Amino acid sequence: MPPFEDLTDDDLARISLPAVTFLHGGTVIDADGPRRADVLIRGGRIEAVGLQGLDVPRRAQVLDATGCVVAPGLVDLHTHLRQPGREEAETVESGSRAAALGGYTAVVAMPNTEPAIDCAAVVKEVQELGRDACCEVAVAGAITVGRAGTQLAPMAEMAALGVRIFTDDGTGVADTRLMRRALEYSSTVSRPDGTGVLLAQHCEDASMAAGGAMHEGEWSSRLGIPGQPHEAEELMVMRDLALARLTGTPIHFLHLSTAGSVELVRRAKAAGQAVTAEATPHHFTLTHAAVAGYDPVFKVHPPLRTEADVQAIRRGLADGTIDAIATDHAPHAAEAKEAPFDEAAPGMLGLETALALALTELALPIADVLALMSWRPATIAGLADQGRPVAAGEWANLCVVDPAATWTVDATRLASKSTNTPFAGRQLTGKVRHTVWRGEAVVVDGEAQR
């Protein structure tokens, strides 16, 4: 067969050929550092990275990356795609489109669906839905059956389908003995590629947090809203660090929100414990004062905390205590949010604003932000084809970011089926221009291609 570039239109009409995409004029940034380079993608993989520039191949889809950063695609450790069960709020299709627009090429789909993802059948269902998605959909499984906290879910059968992360997210595993057993049991469960699994905890002491619709403190006292204190989270972080030590297993902490939690993880890491943690953009940008107007869009679990907590999360992200920025993207239909504050559903959208918030709000070099949002979470999630160096032979999972572009968040123009972003109207700097997943340009110039 002649080289692709020499084919005529008639040839193309007769045969199906791997798509060729050319990223022109950008600066590549990955774990190996920054360099000016063009990137040639063919058949889903990176074919060449040209530091001196590459010739534009014929018939290639050329994506302008001038002034932009070309980076490994982002990986979200914490996405609620709401399927099965809450399709009115989000679907795998709409959520993955939102992810792609946010620069993500992979998301971990949380198992608090209806029914919960707690057995092979539901894992397969979501994986099947993920085949048509706009990014890789890695399915997380529940630790306990129905996330009810009483009986271990069949981890091995889910791991055999590739599930890496197990969590009862939405709630913590309250029963200490059960959590110990889950950690013990998880230590020998393995995935088809031989790697192990990882338990992830939503840290919230159920009795301490009971009824708490926001952070307990100055604002909850003034507003007359039942609160949950810092300690509701920290008690479970403490407990789980102890259980992970006892069982000799790693643990991942979801959406840390308090200065005390960050300090606990910092000390555990200093002592050599195998612990990882994530934090959300809303926990490093918003405080409980946002609740003052009683708008349930600001209701989230764990709740928005104090300014001191916001600063502690930022320090934790800067010094490596917190390994990853995760969105906790939690779509809710309008009716679930148009309710009294204490009855409204907790959760916020995040996929389409996370990178821009990190670039705008964190005083970190872009390479550090990308580490927190791409290759470190890829490692935690055990995604072999994500967060990889931008190098020949790798799968082309890439995002192209214009770090200088400014834009204003418009809740009505997001790809998510829901509109519950707390950042509506906020001006941000840094915008995803293109996203390439397995060689396909799923986002071009800020527009989803499917």
Added chain:
Amino acid sequence: MGELGRSGIEEVLALTDRFVEVNERSIPKVPALRGKTVVSLFYEDSTRTRLSFETAARRLSADVMSFSVSSSSVNKGESLRDTVETIEAMGVDAIVVRHKSSGVPWQLSGWVQPRTSVVNAGDGWHEHPTQALLDCYTIREKRGGGDGSGLAGLRIAIVGDIRHSRVARSDVSAFTALGAEVTLVAPPTLLPPSLDGWPVQVSHDLDALLPGLDVVYLLRLQQERMIEALLPSLREYTATYGLTARRAELLRPDALIMHPGPVNRGVEVAADVADLPSSVITRQVQNGVAVRMAVLYLLLGSGVDRAAL
């Protein structure tokens, strides 16, 4: 209450004087709000506040519609927003709302047309503004100088379940806005988790406080507080924080005993004490109607000649 401020409170209290006078007439009714429709939307049981608002509206000649949870489609799963929009579609000028959730009146005011007034008749643990206004009016009537000095220099203790009390939150704002010194008296379990920014003192020793008070304001104690492990027993609460006959003797003769009702006789206040001449609990109820007339009038009566009252 915070948004109303001192001048706003004083405007309501000044107008309340007029309606107190109206209420003393043989036919206590004025045509001020004729043709206006007021709906009372109560998501929580309340006898006195509801009756008080509806009476106030009728005495202003407004039409009154009444909506309560038990007789509504709320039990059929209708959302708050749908209910409110349905009511508004019937053509109402004011919605008087009581809800167990803090903040609901603020949410409602964002959903209705700007011409529809939303009146807070108590939201969760947050605010009960007309209660605070009638409390201010009652204290001023009994103890205030009639010279516009408000409640300046008066020492007021609010005793009981501050944490869960919308009355306490509104009273603290209103009393301090008018210059009173407020002390909260409660066990730590019944205080808000944080008092940052509250212009109050805190005491756990009622006996020491009583002789110096101008007003002792007792809050209703809900029976379920024992279940939540906030208190060991009612008996222990009464022994420590109840206004018993012995404690009432520590009060100065001109000190007022107040309570938002309904009273748990024998718990937060002894039966005999509630009936003492210094107890103005019944007067609070009377003034409540006049205060609510003033509030409805201020919201709905623009364009009406005040001289016609």
